[in-house]
Every structure is written in C-alpha cells, then in structure tokens.
Amino acid sequence: MPVANIIGIVGSYRENGVNDQLVTEILAGAAEAGATTRRVFLPDVDIEFCTNCRACMQEPGDEPGRCIHNDAMAELLDACVHADGIVLASPVNMGAVTAIMKRFMERLVALGYWPWGTPAPKMREGITPKSAVLVITSAAPTIAWRVGRFTAETTMRNVAKMLNAKRVRVLKYGLMGQQQHPTISDTQRAEARKLGHWLVSK
16 A cells, blocks of 8 residues: 655744644654655745746646746645645634745645636646645734634635545644743644544545
8 A cells, every 4th residue: 555645834924833743743643644744934945036927827638837936836736636635734824824825825736727818727737636735824813813813714624625635634723822822722632633533534
C-alpha cells in the first residue's frame, strides 16, 4: 500500500503560534499513522501576488497551468495537487483569513482552465482526490469570532474543494489571545493528533 503524503500550509505570521502548533500536531499524528509529511510556513515562501492576467488558465491539460511569475508557487502548487491530504491553517484577521493565506489561495487559479472567449472556467482533472483539515483560530471575543470564523471557513472550504478534497474536517478555536505566547492545551493537542490519523485513514 502506498505511503500517504500529507502537506500542511500554515497561513499565520507567527511561527510556533497557535495555528502552527496545531498544524505541527496534526502532521505528527499523520506521521504516527505512517504518512510522509511536510509543513509549509507561508511567510518563508517566495510567492508573488496574482495579477489576474489568466495566463495560467489558457493552457489546456490536466496539470496546473504555468504562471508568469518565476517563484516558489509552482513547486508548492504541484505538492498540493498531488498530496493525499492537506491541512490549511489560518487565524482570523479582520474577519477573514490572513493576507498571506489569501495570496496563496489566489494563486490557485492555475487549477482552472478558462480560455478567452469561454463563459466559465472548469477545474483540471489531474488533482489527486484527498482529505483536508481546516484549522481556524482567533484571539477575538465570541461575537467577532463567530462572524470571522464563518467567513474564513467558507473561504477555506472552497479552496479545499478546488484541491479536490472529498472529505473535510474543521478544527476551530476562539479566544486564543489571552496570553502573548499561547500554548495549545493537552486536549487540543490530542484532538489535532487524532485528525492527523484521520487524514491518513480511508
């Protein structure tokens, strides 16, 4: 049986912050279940902004189109496309996912095929079916957290769908900003590890 390949995308600005800790534990759980894992901390990755030129959407074929930017996104996109499982993690900032996570998400347009003169895009066929875990955290009080959580989750669910996620679980924690350097609890760590095992299961 092939070894599952799981990739975790951390869309937080704080290395070893709550989001990062949760992704680390999820990947540890996946590794315990026999998967190979990779953690990507987006602030460390050279990703340019999408220009909406749609050049990547003009190329036919099952694989993602080529972007005009010569940066790290092509390799990262290939890893996401061919992974068996993916973790997408972002804190809620100003009622939505972080800007750096949004920048990554916008570059996923290469997953679509939309030649000029056609009314709508269609998704490419070469994307490996996968499972996805969405990690959403916030330091905000309850009311603001509920609103931002809904927006962030909707966005991340759409991205998981673009990446051909057939099964999706969501890990959500609010009120995580009472300490300057918060640490996840043993209960949260156990829940994250359990989701890592779930990513590898069929």
